[in-house]
Amino acid sequence: MIIRDLPPLDVMSPSEIEKIHDISLELLQKEGIEFHNEEAREIFKKNGAKVEGKKVFIPAKLVEEQLKLAPSTFDMFARNPDRKVTIGGGNTVLAPGYGSPFVMDMETGKRRGSTFEDYKTFTILAGNSENIDVVGGVLVEPDDIPDNIRHAKMIYTGVKYTDKVLMGSAMGAKKALDSVKMAGFIYGGEDYVKNHPVLISLINTNSPLQFDNRMTEALMVYARNNQPTIVSSLSMTGTTAPSTIAAALVQQNTEIISGITLSQLVNPGTPVIYGSASSVVDLKTGNLAIGSPETAKMFGGTAQLARFYNIPSRGGGCLTDSIVPDAQSGYESMMVFLTGVCSGFNFILHSAGLLENYMTMSFEKFIMDDEICGMAKEYVAGIKIDEDYLGKKTIMDVGSGGHFLSTDHTYRHMKELRQPGVSLRDRYMSDCPLPDIVGRARKRYQKIVEEYQAPPLERSIDTELQNFIEKLT
Amino acid sequence: MIIRDLPPLDVMSPSEIEKIHDISLELLQKEGIEFHNEEAREIFKKNGAKVEGKKVFIPAKLVEEQLKLAPSTFDMFARNPDRKVTIGGGNTVLAPGYGSPFVMDMETGKRRGSTFEDYKTFTILAGNSENIDVVGGVLVEPDDIPDNIRHAKMIYTGVKYTDKVLMGSAMGAKKALDSVKMAGFIYGGEDYVKNHPVLISLINTNSPLQFDNRMTEALMVYARNNQPTIVSSLSMTGTTAPSTIAAALVQQNTEIISGITLSQLVNPGTPVIYGSASSVVDLKTGNLAIGSPETAKMFGGTAQLARFYNIPSRGGGCLTDSIVPDAQSGYESMMVFLTGVCSGFNFILHSAGLLENYMTMSFEKFIMDDEICGMAKEYVAGIKIDEDYLGKKTIMDVGSGGHFLSTDHTYRHMKELRQPGVSLRDRYMSDCPLPDIVGRARKRYQKIVEEYQAPPLERSIDTELQNFIEKLT
Secondary structure, three states: OEEOOOOOOOOOOHHHHHHHHHHHHHHHHHHOEEEOOHHHHHHHHHOOOEEEOOEEEOOHHHHHHHHHHOOOOEEEOOOOHHHOEEEOOOEEEEOOOOOEOEEEOOOOOOEEEOOHHHHHHHHHHHHHOOOOOEEOOOOEOOOOOOHHHHHHHHHHHHHHHOOOEEEOOOOOHHHHHHHHHHHHHHHOOHHHHHHOOOEEEEEEOOOOOEEOHHHHHHHHHHHHOOOOEEEEEOOEEOOOEOOOHHHHHHHHHHHHHHHHHHHHHHOOOOOEEEEEOOEEEEOOOOEEEOOOHHHHHHHHHHHHHHHHHOOOEEOOOOOOOOOOOOHHHHHHHHHHHHHHHHHOOOEEOOOOOEEOOOOEEEHHHHHHHHHHHHHHHHHHOOOOOOHHHHOHHHHHHHOOOOOOOOOHHHHHHHHHOOOHHHHHHHOOOOOOOOOOHHHHHHHHHHHHHHHOOOOOOOHHHHHHHHHHHHHHO | OEEOOOOOOOOOOHHHHHHHHHHHHHHHHHHOEEEOOHHHHHHHHHOOOEEEOOEEEOOHHHHHHHHHHOOOOEEEOOOOHHHOEEEOOOEEEEOOOOOEOEEEOOOOOOEEEOOHHHHHHHHHHHHHOOOOOEEOOOOEOOOOOOHHHHHHHHHHHHHHHOOOEEEOOOOHHHHHHHHHHHHHHHHOOHHHHHHOOOEEEEEEOOOOOEEOHHHHHHHHHHHHOOOOEEEEEOOEEOOOEOOOHHHHHHHHHHHHHHHHHHHHHHOOOOOEEEEEOOEEEEOOOOEEEOOOHHHHHHHHHHHHHHHHHOOOEEOOOOOOOOOOOOHHHHHHHHHHHHHHHHHOOOEEOOOOOEEOOOOEEEHHHHHHHHHHHHHHHHHHOOOOOOHHHHOHHHHHHHOOOOOOOOOHHHHHHHHHOOOHHHHHHHOOOOOOOOOOHHHHHHHHHHHHHHHOOOOOOOHHHHHHHHHHHHHHO
């Protein structure tokens, strides 16, 4: 968990934020938004919205009332109490890459379909990371196991190999319910789960201005069970959103606040996150440009809008459009991740591993991104200042033209400045004669995979989970 | 020139800034600072400072009075009027790498001593850049030409191959005077130069708490000629500075404000920049860690202190500790450069080309860093917002489930989102089947070097400059 000591970096003025809010309310009230799930439409109708076909016209007042009910911060629990995280405020909770269909093979250097074995490996890398807080999501899409058990195997892998906070499945009501049941086994009963957020799930809108059936079902299941969801838009400029950043923010905001409204109508006060994976598209090629400054700015606006609503935010990540872990992948990932943290995101999905926008997960890139996460953490921790840290006495003692190599002040503080920026070289690789960082990342990867010790899982829980998965097949 | 539309990112509170200021004043008054130049000591003495040997004890009141005289912004002029820059406010003016003794050879991939030919090539790369504003400094140290003409050849190269703002030599009074004389030839007389800042020069302190003779002489020459200097500290934690960031900032501030005080005593109101290249040292290895989050934070404090004094600031850059242009060099460079711009630096030296902290200049890295400069520029330009940009009408027209590919709004705005983050691939490399970014950077390098057209220099100026250099030998 990153704890930010710096004020958030704003990219818009308060009046600009209000304009976006006002247009969103007007759009929801007058133009409406499609919910493909009937039950959701009924809930809106019962609360005073007009419904025509799939379209729901939501009164501005209803939206504003419901947005106020969502909590500004909430805790999430893991089987290891030390892994508890607080989502909101100056905190940023990190989850790794999510949803890639491909993996970059370490042997061939080429991308290939991802497997359950890859899923396990990425879980181990995430489990080992000092920075990643959340596992169990769609780290990669394991195509070699059947769809009907995939969600359950992913959660099981998360809890078997780590003791961190878990993500749930958003693929319809059935899989969301399965996720909640498994959480019951893990945390000693459904009652505990009802009172403790333990599963966080990603609910995407279907831009422009739609919610599909499957994700809406899952949203409602999780809301009823008091489990947090990230209501997220992936609006793409010029294709599924207008081609200006401001208008994409308007459309995205309209979608997200309608989803959050639904969550609160289902269960007032249920935890929810205001989220975005929206991005710029280069219309010359049709490619997403997620490693771009425009995407970074759009994320800045997203975080600020969430702050306006006093609801935790999600966006950012170590994002790049590069297809290999090269300098471009480094500078793009740092730009989007660091500005995301500085903008005040409370939850960052895609913190590690992604190449080629959201398409490919790379083991080497995961290791490098983990480094970026640590660097951002150190940066936003700010500068420690007290009388001793200000060092007046040591400066006086050394005086003009001296040196600080042997002062008491240096002995006391030297370990604090530990070069995290080159830790892949320094901390793990002291025997490594400075090859390219890809080589260093592979060496570190080998070390982790060979030495990682999964935190033991109680045998009874393990058995219950395995039996549950067996019955699904 | 980068124009920042976002508020500056602060890393300290106002009271913390004041504490640093207060300790600096106390140190200057009670502990003193060494000036190795006699004339400088005399000037301080005449203005009420106590002098003992090389040490000058400067009254707090004198420092505070003089700091107020330094201008908060000033213009710098180039031979092309369109290349004029304003230093201060929300602007960031960029200069390339400075002072490296080595170049990374493109053929061998290894570092070697730098030559005057390399100097010319980097000048062409800087001249071609859309982002770099200032040339003529010590782009690399050209060891193959004699020291007594080196400074003049560098300025000549800057003005011969580009029409941008120039840097002067800080290597003592003689070379500073030579620089001012050359500026007279270029800009049509010494009178013009006296009234127009046209040369900016880097004056380094000698930490801890010293100013050497050579740099102090140059500072005074430039101040008398109304030419801006960057008074910069390169305090290294644990060696030439205390090992905490806060104390390093205290020491650095003490040095810088005493240098600025001298500049104002020499010529009240002369333009000056509050500068830093200070950095963290990893005491396990003794290496500088300039691509680290600690260094980025220290720079943030530097920019904030300069804002406190209402004097333009210098720091940051595309800095890395990596020895090759790999992912590490990408993410470290982006971190330090982008946080530098967001922190509000008005002048960034080392914007392009550096590898291995300040030791080596790389042609490929220069091309990549230019990309980073462009990305940062786009990011801090903020989000354009007006009625049309907010796009209410187009969102209504398209409605739920439609697309924006063929709307009038998209046609009007699509060119604005042009993927600068992947321009090395996209804008110049459309015929290039996605090799590693080093290959793409080399291809772009070739294109620039082959196609670059130097802006013609008036023959009479060219002759005057050449004659001047001839006489130096």
